[in-house]
Amino acid sequence: MSELVPGGNMPLPDGALTVRxxxxxxxxxxxxxxxxxxxxxxxxxxxxxxxA
Known part of the structure; x- marks a missing residue:
């Protein structure tokens, strides 16, 4: 699991992604x-x- 700070970003793998x-x-x-x-x-x- 990755955590982001406010305003942070990170690359994601190709394909479908679900975020809850x-x-x-x-x-x-x-x-x-x-x-x-x-x-x-x-x-x-x-x-x-x-x-999207």
Missing amino acids: VPGPFDVSALITDDGGRVRGDGDFVFYNQPC
Whole structure:
């Protein structure tokens, strides 16, 4: 298991990824290309948008 500090990031393996966060937390995730850039709105996962 890996832990991140607020604002932290880490590379993830290719393929499907499931993250479960129990509790009242506001969680978001960005999917970036090799240059560290988000390709578009569909690559931003946030509250009320459970997948990308």
